Amino acid sequence: MPFENPEREQIKQLLEANTTVAVVGLSDNPERTSHAVSQAMQQRGYRIIPVNPAAQGDILGERCYPDLASVPEPIGIVDVFRRSEFTPDIAREAVAAGAKVLWLQLGVYNEEAAEIARQGGLVVVMDRCIKVEDSILQPRIR
Structure with missing residues (x-):
């Protein structure tokens, strides 16, 4: 069965429930x-x-970690800004870290990573921008 992203209402619930976001591939370049x-x-x-x-x-203004295993606090969403071929390993790290959601940014899509994450109990969103989804679903400042 081909991958399908969660419905918008479920994405809204995921964003409301998971406000700690580990951003894999976050650059220090503005x-x-x-x-x-x-x-x-x-x-x-x-x-x-x-x-x-x-x-x-x-x-x-936040300490940068080399990998998800090094993050010393619970992670709600793992937001990925890496090429698609790197995402299966990131999915494994997200499962091991106990994250709730694996979110692959716009242009990032990998069925293997999605299956690894789903088998590990994570909800998966692929090829969507978390900022755009949050803006659509949460029009207010928290």
């Missing part, structure tokens, strides 16, 4: 999409946790 989207989500009240093995120090 001109990168991952930075702009994460900054906007942070301004809307989400707790952003940067995950990027190449980055050092803080991003958006």
Whole structure:
């Protein structure tokens, strides 16, 4: 059966229930999409946790971690800004970290990653921008 994203109402519920977002591939470069989207989500009240093995120090005022296993707090959503071929391993990390949602950003799609995450109990959203979905579904500042 081909993958289908959750209905909008379920996405709204996921966003309301999971306000801690680990962003895999978050860049410290303000001109990168991952930075702009994460900054906007942070301004809307989400707790952003940067995950990027190449980055050092803080991003958006938050400590950056090299991988999901290093994050010392519960993760609601794992938001992925990496190429599709890297997502199966990220899905495995998300399952091991106890995340609730695997969210692959716009342009990122991988059926294997979705199946790994679903088998691990996560809800999966693929090829959608979390910032756009939040703006559509949550028109107010938190």
